[in-house]
Amino acid sequence: MRAGRSCPSCRNRRSGRLLSSPRRDLFRASHVVARPGNSYAIHNATLLTLAPLSRLGAAKPHVSEEDLGICAGCSVVVEQGVIASTGSYADVRNAVRDVKARAASFEEIDARGQLVMPGFVDGHTHALFAGNRVADFEALAAGRRPELGMAYTIEQTRLCSREDLVEIGRRHLALMFSHGTTTAEVKSGYALTADGECKLLAAIAELGRAAELPRTVATFCGAHALPPEFHDFGAFVAELSERFLPQVVAQDIARFADAFCEPGFFSVAQSERFLSACAGKGLRLRIHADELAAGGGARLAARLGCTSADHLNFIENEDIGKLAQAGCIAVLCPGTVAHLGLPRFAPARALIDSGVPVALATDFNPGTCPCWSLQMIAYLARRHMRMSVPETIAALTITAAHSLNMAEAIGSIVPQKCADLLLLHISDYRELGYYFGSNLVASVFVGDKAR
Incomplete structure (x- = not known):
């Protein structure tokens, strides 16, 4: 599924109805943030979870679009720097309620359809x-x-x-x-x-x-x-x-x-x-x-x-x-x-x-x-080494995590992993490595560092 399309369960959702607390707009300026122990949710995102690759337990040489775990119009919920839940707003509604009840503070962020992927x-x-x-x-x-x-x-x-x-x-x-x-x-x-x-x-x-x-x-x-x-x-x-x-x-x-x-x-x-x-x-x-x-x-x-x-x-x-x-x-x-x-x-x-x-x-x-900049490296890999976009994305995230023996903790957006996340100024994942000499990052979130 190309980024920008909505899965059937997520269609026709307006971000205004999704968010119960004031919406934070990340696209008026560049925001680089770090919140290792914080609790929050990002809604209305095009998620690249890489969950199919995470489930394998080992690095995969051949990577396709299906391996990216794309979820359009979706949410990720984070509790104290650890991913608690992902999916449509209906899927994560209970997690939002429970995490909010336990957290000293809880922020909900509207991604406006932009890409959220592993750091x-x-x-x-x-x-x-x-x-x-x-x-x-x-x-x-x-x-x-x-x-x-x-x-x-x-x-x-x-x-x-x-x-x-x-x-x-x-x-x-x-x-x-x-x-x-x-x-x-x-x-x-x-x-x-x-x-x-x-x-x-x-x-x-x-x-x-x-x-x-x-x-x-x-x-x-x-x-x-x-x-x-x-x-x-x-x-x-x-x-x-x-x-x-x-x-x-x-x-x-x-x-x-x-x-x-x-x-x-x-x-x-x-x-x-x-x-x-x-x-x-x-x-x-x-x-x-x-x-x-x-x-x-x-x-x-x-x-x-x-x-x-x-x-x-x-x-x-x-x-x-x-x-x-x-x-x-x-x-x-x-x-x-x-x-x-x-x-x-x-x-x-x-x-x-x-x-x-x-x-x-x-x-x-x-x-x-x-x-x-690994964004520049993505461009070089796609343009000069003939790597596909899914191969490049995996190479920057889950496969690199495997190379450090850290794939159990980082490299994909799945529950119980560290909330190392990027929110990018694009909604189509194919634009990663297409633009070069620029910085597409809107926000950087780093998860629990005690793990």
Whole structure:
């Protein structure tokens, strides 16, 4: 059912008859709100619930319009940051009454037929960094080789106190939040000392607790680059495994570990040593694979059973089937391809058609993708990777949630999940990824962060 049509039970309902309390009009200006513990209802919305995908319990490679769970002229009721009920106004009337009776305050919002969907889930970011690399961008634009590189970002980040990092991260995550991201995976990897990596992870955790920011999922990306104190990747991997890792595990913040497995950076053998050590300590695995050239990273992801293999711009055809067999999710980052001017995008169609679930991410970082908007990523995926609209929507929500092992709590609009919701300035879901260079968000709601 196309957005904008009404289901039979919802036709001919006027928003004025639906709302018993004064209507709040969200379309006179842009409203970015956060209400982790609040109770409220949104009525007269075109809901994309993604409930059919949520019921599967696993990421689905092939996604169709039927999987979006579209409900036109419908409502969602939230109690203390948790979804209580969805459906037509008749379906949720009792839930509204009961929640209102229990709540200290309760607001009812008229969406005026506009789209309400799950908040965006960004499964690959480097959003905590100091300094920018504008000089490198100018070099790229002029056809010159960038000179600052990751070494500059490491240098600038190392100068920061934890308080500095939290303030920087707050600015970055607020921009992501204002464009619809309600959950962000954030990697360490710009300190590359044991104490510095733990300081980054602590800042990531603190930022994730803030009511006005996305929830965060921390990844220990120790094998990100070679720090200036080392001249050999193998020696640094030994240091990571023997000295960094015990400290990171004792801190108990990082859920994942990640390695930049790429020719000229960490080899397959070095990445495997680091990731295997992390898995042995209970961390789940992600990997930067075949981003700049084919290097065997996807093959390693399959062998290690990584939760996700990321980038995959240059994945070899025979490795696609290995990812499918391993149940690995492909987290694709087309913004990096666009920014660097790489000769090819990741083969999303081949991955999906071979049974690999695809998520989308910004890869927000200062050097290779200074983009915090998943709306822009949606455009790139649809225009340059031939992803359908339903595939793109799932890739920004429920599939990305699966890539973070969080699909039981976020990624769809179903009862008992966190009320991470977006209200957009569109009523036809096909317009997501059609408009670019703009922000379609009218309101962002983030649900219970204690879950």
